[in-house]
Amino acid sequence: MSQWKQIQQLEIKYLEQVDYLYDDNFPMDIRQVLSSWIESQDWDTAANHESMATVLLNNLLSQLERQCSQEQNFLQRHNLKIINQQLQLKYKASPLHMAGVIATCLREERRIISTASIQEQGPLEKSMQNPVAFERQKNLDNRVAVIRSRVQMMDQAVKHLEDMQDDFDFRYKTLQSRDPADRNTDVMKQEVTRLQEMLNNLDFKRKVLSKMRDVIKEIDALVVSQLNPELMEWKRKQQINCIGGPMLTGLEQLQNWFTLTAQSLFQMKRQLDKMGELILKVTYESDPIPLQRPQMEEQVKYLLYHLIRSSFVVEKQPCMPTHPQKPLIIKTGVQFTTKVRLLVKLPEVDYQLKVKTIFDKDLPPGRVNRQFFILTTNTKVMDVEESSNGCLSVEFRHLTKKHFSKICVLCWSQGPLSVTEELHSLSFEAQFNILGINIDLETCSFPLVVISNVSQLPGGWASVMWYNLLTDEPKNLGFFANPPRASWGQLSEVLSWQFSTFAGRGLNREQLHMLGEKLLGHQASHSESQVSWSKFCKENIPGKPFSFWMWLDSILELIKKHLLPIWNDNCIMGFVSKETERSLLKDREPGTFLLRFSESHLGGITFTWVEQSENGEALTFASPYTKSRLSALPFADIIRDYKVFANGEAPENPLKFLYPDIPKNEAFGRHYNSQQSKVQTIPPMSPGMFDMLTQHLSPLEIETAVSTVNLNRHTAASQDPYCRPIYQVLGQ
Structure with missing residues (x-):
């Protein structure tokens, strides 16, 4: 049975998840009318090879045109023509993006089918679909909107203050230009009284600073209590997605929150600058602007600095095009790609923002390991990406790592670690100045495994799975010196993801139970049983010359190369x-x-x-x-x-x-x-x-x-x- 037919037989709750996958980037109409053809193409490979993606895009458009000519329903034919035009405009210059979108949708469909067959979500997937998340995000939307509204109102107040001060300045200078002999007249006395009233009103209006101070405190609380936790949760979801988990979403929403918050801060910085100009024209004893403005300006700069720094993220983790579903593994001499993005849409920067990649910048103290260097250029300029609503991003598509020297075998107190347990990092740095604020941007990938031979790929992937399953520390490169245990409930869910990702259909409850018994024995295969790293990947199965993971990985390879159709038909x-x-x-x-x-x-x-x-x-x-x-x-x-x-x-x-x-x-x-x-x-x-x-x-x-x-x-x-x-x- 085709994948799309399996989807259509799912319960409503799963169909709602499928509905979430399809939008203007990949309309469901196309998925429906070209289902067989779409499923027969290798979109995962195309997403990393531009020439192949271009061919598939042209073929997709041809298939769609053929379908339009054969469609009898007038309305459907009209809709397909519109979709065809939209796809040409959207993807003509970026076929890789199209291939990536379709590959993600198909992969997520397989995961949903797998979840439905198990009838029960695992602990990791449940944690990724927190029922209170929607309310939490709705609350964040409201808070950001309220802050923007208050800042806009302050903008009007500052403009009104400027107009009042200009009026006061004009009247004051006019009064000074009058003949001193006229100063004791009633008209002059009335004018002086009027000026005093205007000054009192100015003083009152300048107390808008107290409202600005409240907004600054609100933004600070928003960043600490909500924005930063949402960013950390997205990064955790990215880790889980890297090892086959649910489709990664939420980056556009994060970007919107970060950008709106930054725009509020930029606007407040301009308001404070304007007030600095106002006191050059008019000031007086106990004037609140020179007393309060410097401290508030420092607070706004501090918030901007840290907000922009934290918005510098790795959008796509390092991945070899030859193994698109196994990110975070790099083979020496083979090109890999990665992408970073700034979630804050900046005002125009007057110079190019260059991003530099650095390998193994922060190794743990006392660690000695293999050294590598990047063969290709490690610096690239960030560009405005139209699809990301004008934010800056840069994709490194042709990085290549070369082994420079081997100093000694990597050792810890527990003994030597294998090459596939040796973790590395790829850092990204940039520097720029905006509104007088010098900002040093820095972020890093999740830990990488560097292999020199394709035979090390299964062991490397086991390390990637174990790390991202059990920790969210981005720089814990010494993780395998003392790797924690995993519960069978956690591990079995990840193993099922491997089958849904690489073989098209995940494992059901009975299959997972048998695997649990094989790994842990008949009495220990319940969900809370603990599995050690050594038992999973390093120790041989009793009586066999291979480990549990090597056995399971060989089955995955067997299915993918020789048994895929009958595996997906549940035979x-x-x-x-x-x-x-x-x-x-x-x-x-x-x-x-x-x-x-x-x-x-x-x-x-x-x-x-x-x-x-x-x-x-x-x-x-x-x-x-x-x-x-x-x-x-x-x-x-x-x-x-x-x-x-x-x-x-x-x-x-x-x-x-x-x-x-x-x-x-x-x-x-x-x-x-x-x-x-x-x-x-x-x-x-x-x-x-x-x-x-x-x-x-x-x-x-x-x-x-x-x-x-x-x-x-x-x-x-x-x-x-x-x-x-x-x-x-x-x-x-």
């Missing part, structure tokens, strides 16, 4: 123990089979089916397949064409019903190739037996040997009829 049970497998199949119709991932070697899948012996006993048989065998033939075709020998009879396919009772062709028919492949006559065997064969014979020799052997599938299991011909082939 693979996947994570089920051999004991549970036998229990599930024993009471089923003969020929019922299920698909599970191999527990004995990396990147393998096995189909196991049930048959009935002559005495009525249920017997189960299995045939394993590895990545190398699946490279030659689609797995659905293997299932369709699989054959075994029985009692000298013609070979037959023992696979009839996908568990629990779905006819095989109904489950896999849409994934078959039209042409029937060569008959599979490889007998069923255990994963161990298959491994033994592949150590001695080539795949062609195995097939030739076993095809000459008659296998009696109804002999008692204790006699192991499938092992005997294997030993004969091996000469044992």
Whole structure:
């Protein structure tokens, strides 16, 4: 079933989440009419390759034009034409942006489908969807709006004060120009009285400063109690999004709050400057302006300085275009991209704002590790980005890191750390002056893992997941000196995200339960059970030459390269123990089979089916397949064409019903190739037996040997009829 059809079958509460994804950037009309074509394209890769994004944009527009010409409904045809025009205007100069938008929407759809299949949100996703967040943000909107209104009113008060002072200044100078002989006349006395009244009124109006002081206190409280916490929460959401969590939203809203607050401060700075000009014309004893203005001006500058500094954020964390869904991992010699943004829309700056990147600026004390330098230019000018409402941003698209020297093995008190546990940072700096305020901007990425070989990628990604799951400290580069434990509830949610992100469908409750038992044992796989970093990633599974994460990552790779269609159609049970497998199949119709991932070697899948012996006993048989065998033939075709020998009879396919009772062709028919492949006559065997064969014979020799052997599938299991011909082939 296509992803869009799965979406349409969701409950209302999930459809509301889907509705939130689509706007003018990617209208839902396009998603509907071009659903099959959209899902067949690699948008994740295109989002990091401009040439590919350009081709896909042109193809999208062509597909849309074709759909318009075929559409019979006049209103729908009109709407599609308008959308086509809008897309051309919006994305013609930025096809990468379009590819990124569509990739994000599809990825978020998969996450929503995965969440719906589990029927219960995990702790991390619940924390990202705080029910009081909307009210909190609404309150922040109101506070910012009230502050803006009060500042605007003060602007009018300062203008009125200036007009009054100009009037007073004119009358005072006119009075001074009169003949001294006229000063004792009644008219002159009346004028002096009038001037005194005007001065008293001026003094009263100048007490607007007390209202300004109140607004400054309000802005200070707003920044400390609401703006900064909202920014920290967005950064935490960005961490969770980096490891496959919910779509990152809220940056535009943050930018709006920061910009409006900064604009209020800029306006108050101008008001204070104006008052400074006023006292040059008129001042007097106990004048509040020279008494209060200097301190207030310093407060406004202080707030502006810290507000603008905190608004300098990493919008896109460093990521290699070759692995767009695994940010924060950099391979030496491979280009990576990153983007920073200033959330405050500044008044015009009279010179270019240059951003410089620095690698490993703040290493922990006493740490000695590999050194790197950036091969390409590390300085770039920020530009006004129209899509961000005129804020400044800069994207570094072609940074490349090179290993400079290796001083020694990185060590802590607990012992040496591996390369993938060695964390690095990428800092961004800029300097500029605005309204007489010198501002040093600085921000940094989340900690990075630098690898030198692609084989280190799984370990590096494990480190990225563990770090961002368990801490929100942006500069904790010594994290893996003593990594904290994760609860199984937290970890299982992140693992399910990996499957929804990389394989299109997350894990359900039963699959996660089996993984918990594999990692922690039958008695310890509840949500509060604690998992150590070592047990997750470093220690081998008992009796196996690989760790839990290496095993799971190999399954992800297997699905992505060889099993994606049938995985997304929910045909693979996947994570089920051999004991549970036998229990599930024993009471089923003969020929019922299920698909599970191999527990004995990396990147393998096995189909196991049930048959009935002559005495009525249920017997189960299995045939394993590895990545190398699946490279030659689609797995659905293997299932369709699989054959075994029985009692000298013609070979037959023992696979009839996908568990629990779905006819095989109904489950896999849409994934078959039209042409029937060569008959599979490889007998069923255990994963161990298959491994033994592949150590001695080539795949062609195995097939030739076993095809000459008659296998009696109804002999008692204790006699192991499938092992005997294997030993004969091996000469044992």
